[in-house]
Amino acid sequence: MQPTNQQTLALAELNTRAREIFRQIVDAYLVSGAPVGSRTLSKGGLGLSPASIRNVMQDLEELGLLAAPHTSAGRLPTELGLRMFVDGMMQAAEPSQDERAALEAGLAPGVAMEEALTRTTAALSGLSQCAGLVLVPARELIIRQISFVPLSPTRALVVLVGADGSVENRLLDLPVGVLPASLEAAANYITTRLAGLTLAEATARMSQEIARDRAMLDTLTQTAVAAGLAAWSSDAAARPVLIVRGQANLVEDAVDLERVRQLLDDLEDKAELIRLLDRAREAEAARIFIGAESRLFSLSGSSVIAAPYRGNDGKVIGVVGVIGPTRLNYARVIPMVDYTARTLSRLVS
Numbered sequence: 001m002q003p004t005n006q007q008t009l010a011l012a013e014l015n016t017r018a019r020e021i022f023r024q025i026v027d028a029y030l031v032s033g034a035p036v037g038s039r040t041l042s043k044g045g046l047g048l049s050p051a052s053i054r055n056v057m058q059d060l061e062e063l064g065l066l067a068a069p070h071t072s073a074g075r076l077p078t079e080l081g082l083r084m085f086v087d088g089m090m091q092a093a094e095p096s097q098d099e100r101a102a103l104e105a106g107l108a109p110g111v112a113m114e115e116a117l118t119r120t121t122a123a124l125s126g127l128s129q130c131a132g133l134v135l136v137p138a139r140e141l142i143i144r145q146i147s148f149v150p151l152s153p154t155r156a157l158v159v160l161v162g163a164d165g166s167v168e169n170r171l172l173d174l175p176v177g178v179l180p181a182s183l184e185a186a187a188n189y190i191t192t193r194l195a196g197l198t199l200a201e202a203t204a205r206m207s208q209e210i211a212r213d214r215a216m217l218d219t220l221t222q223t224a225v226a227a228g229l230a231a232w233s234s235d236a237a238a239r240p241v242l243i244v245r246g247q248a249n250l251v252e253d254a255v256d257l258e259r260v261r262q263l264l265d266d267l268e269d270k271a272e273l274i275r276l277l278d279r280a281r282e283a284e285a286a287r288i289f290i291g292a293e294s295r296l297f298s299l300s301g302s303s304v305i306a307a308p309y310r311g312n313d314g315k316v317i318g319v320v321g322v323i324g325p326t327r328l329n330y331a332r333v334i335p336m337v338d339y340t341a342r343t344l345s346r347l348v349s
Contacts, residue, residue, distance in 0.1 A: 023089055035074025106123060112167070242274055250263060305323075305328075
């Protein structure tokens with residue numbers, strides 16, 4: 001929900017008293033999630049009577065910035081009000097030294113990219129008390145080395161080391177008759193002949209060499225090579241492109257459990273969530289989606305803060321962010337998401 005020109009003009013014309021009352025209402029709501037009443041505000045150092053404050057609250061309600069839930073005497077900021085607060089009144093607080101250290105802790109040398117992204121997302125989730133999100137860049141695994149560890153006559157562990165240092169394991173059911181010597185020959189063939197290729201390229205080259213009788217492999221070794229490559233190729237399309245961590249944070253201290261349940265259901269729609277995060281790819285810094293501004297979370301009344309991270313060529317390769325209730329601490333979380341994006345950009349550069 002974007003402000004109309006009339007609403008923007010009206011907000012600009014608010015006097016100091018109205019802006020301060022609006023700010024205090026939003027600040028109190030972001031802490032408690034509860035409606036804020038005129039009597040509470042009158043005790044907050046405004047120097048105004050509850051009746052005077054109610055008149056200003058009525059004006060703010062007519063502008064669409066506040067709403068009165070049910071029969072409550074208090075007011076809540078609307079999604080439009082939150083948007084106006086975030087865009088024009090919020091005082092951002094940069095992450096502390098401890099927070100920066102926590103966000104960088106998962107980026108130790110030698111940690112595989114996907115693991116680093118997972119750790120950083122978990123740290124962001126814990127610090128923001130939201131669910132952390134990261135859109136992982138699409139990538140094809142490039143082979144550096146492969147080995148087979150026999151476990152039984154019919155099973156083996158396949159260990160694949162990628163060119164980026166990542167290590168992945170798969171349990172493999174072996175065809176009848178494949179001996180440890182065949183597994184060793186298969187590993188040597190893949191490492192010496194197929195290193196530096198993607199899984200798809202490696203499979204294609206193996207097929208070509210076997211067809212031309214250049215592979216110099218017996219039938220059982222050919223079978224082991226094909227099975228070893230297929231252990232990864234078969235699930236390449238299912239590689240995670242979206243990492244979500246910290247959903248449990250959404251339940252803690254929740255004011256409206258029904259909305260939380262709706263939000264958790266929304267998070268299961270990975271395809272729609274990826275489309276939403278993709279909308280942040282063109283932003284220079286964090287982009288904020290409040291409530292109905294994103295179709296996916298219009299019912300749960302949730303907010304998404306997301307920022308792109310870039311490779312060494314400056315191109316966007318992924319998006320990191322958080323999702324939480326609309327009453328999250330924007331002043332603290334927005335800079336935190338921005339800092340995380342900059343940190344990930346340094347990692348992948």
